[in-house]
Amino acid sequence: MRALLQRVSEASVTVDGQTVGRCGPGLLILVCAMLGDTCDTAKALAAKVSKLRLFKDEAGKMNLSILQSGGSALVVSQFTLAADTSRGNRPGFSGAAKPDEAETLYLQFAHALRDLGVETETGQFGADMSVGLTNDGPVTIWLDTKAG
Structure with a gap:
């Protein structure tokens, strides 16, 4: 699976003028399932995302995970991350x-994040979809489960 993580102050996704998902401070996660990915791949990616230290501690250093910071996630399907x-x-x-x-x-990834304790909403x-966000940092991280 591939994921593009953006640390955000807020993010939302709308479909036909209706907000279908949002998050406050946390991560906007664009996700693409690739050929050969499995439920285990989705769970492993969720575990990695939940542990990445992308949030500032009291000293202003990126030392806290989304769980430690109390952040939430908005997960949006993005097949174009597979672009060759x-x-x-x-x-x-x-x-x-x-x-x-x-x-x-995609849904298994979002469910796995929830199971790990991350408040998670999704797109459709x-x-x-129209995705709006306020980037924080900006901090943007690319993950590919095939790359290690």
Whole structure:
């Protein structure tokens, strides 16, 4: 799986003018399930995200995890993270998991974050979403479970 984490003061996602998910201080997490990913992959990624020290401690250093900081998460499906731009000018997305499998893994990732104690909301899989955020830092981290 691939994930792009952005530390935010706030974030929200709307579909057809309705807010379907939001978070306060915490992480906006854009997630893409890739071919070959499993439920174990989703759980491992959630565990990694929950432990990453991306939040400031009292000394202003990034020493706290989302759990330690009391932050929340907004998880949004983003198949374009699978983009292959190695040939030509049009990205290819054949490395992304098929939609049914991708939705299951996306929801398993969000559920695993909740199970770890992170207050988590989601976007709407497959919808044309509008995502708003106030970046904090900015801090943006790229994770790919295949890369280690």
